[in-house]
Amino acid sequence: MTAHWGLPDPATVEGSDTDRWVAFRDTFKALDNRIRIFTSLPLASLDRIKLQEHLNAIGNAPSRTVTR
Secondary structure, eight states, X not given: OOOOOOOOOGGGXXXXXXXXXXXXXXXXXXXXXHHHHHHTSOGGGOOHHHHHHHHHHHHTSOTTOOOO
């Protein structure tokens, strides 16, 4: 089973050091959020189709929902 959780590549951001730092921070937060959602899934109770649906939905999760 696979899932594609595409995000913009922060290494391609042009601008100031702060702009680049923010891009990497935002990408980290998006991945952290998606991984947290994934690890909270009730894997033992999901069949293969439902698990794939959840994985696809996680890939569509907003990328800026985690704040610190």
